[in-house]
Amino acid sequence: MVYVLGVNLPDHHLVKFALTSFYGIGHHTAARICARFQMHNTCKVRDLSPMQVTALASFLSSPKDSLSPLRFPTATPDFTPSTKPHSELLTEFRAQRAKREVDNKKPEFLLRRLRDRRVLPDKLKELKIEAELRQVVRENIAHQKMIGSYVGRRHAMGLPVRGQTTQNNAKTAKKLNRVERWA
Template sequence: MHILGVALPERHFVKHALTHFYGIGNATAARLCARVQVHDRCRVRNLNETQVTALTAFLASPSNSPTVPALPLAAPDFAPPRLGAKFTPPQVQPPPDMLREIKLETDLRRQVRDNIAHQRMIGSYVGRRHAMQLPVRGQNTKSNAKTAKKLNRVERWA
């Protein structure tokens, strides 16, 4: 099955298949499945058309998706009965929706590329390591053969 140009394996659980999208990990995939009401153990081949449509619509534009209700299990005007006292339910703020800010595929790749270009432009240590195609996050370069080959390269003119 293809969703937005990404091939999802038919035999995988939906939660694991969604990690094929660039920018979606395990935790985000679990939240996304809960958001579009897909069971944990549902496989991609068992999705019905409404679930596929909901998933595609959300991934196409997460910022335009409908908001999650603050109290999904009770009506907002629900109040437990009190004897003799007038009870006003507290105002509940909905938790911030992390999935509305998600960036996927091309947008995320562009953002990462721009961040690296910014690091190179300002001349930071990280930017210089990126420019030389060396490890950026403190990995060992002494004993790794591929990195040592880059470091000890000799320019030879034929």
């Protein structure tokens, strides 16, 4: 068993499913975390190296302070680096970029919008788990109670909030049905 931030991760579970034992991490977020740390889909907790466990623990403890993932994919196994000098590669790159800009002929505001769409913010930076998320949920419920909303009143009375029927509601509905039949 791996013990990370107060949560036991069973050795025989896949990492992407073991991460869901943290309060606030679902399947989608767990898959994103696995992708960030380059853990494949069939990786089990027992297969993690101590470095990976440490990196995972440090990320989960403070996602805002963690480094962003690389923007460019890593090289494929069959990649061979170029033997050309850097200055020659730079001139080729600038020539290709200039050709692309001439071919595009799109207005600058549209190019800016396309460029901004490609660079999306890292959604894992705002990740809140365990105690921090529980505190946010408690504050939201307290706010609902304070403003006197319907949801807040149901929370205060200990009733279901999302439209579930309680046994009392079911009994009341049965009584109402009986009364309606006699009328």
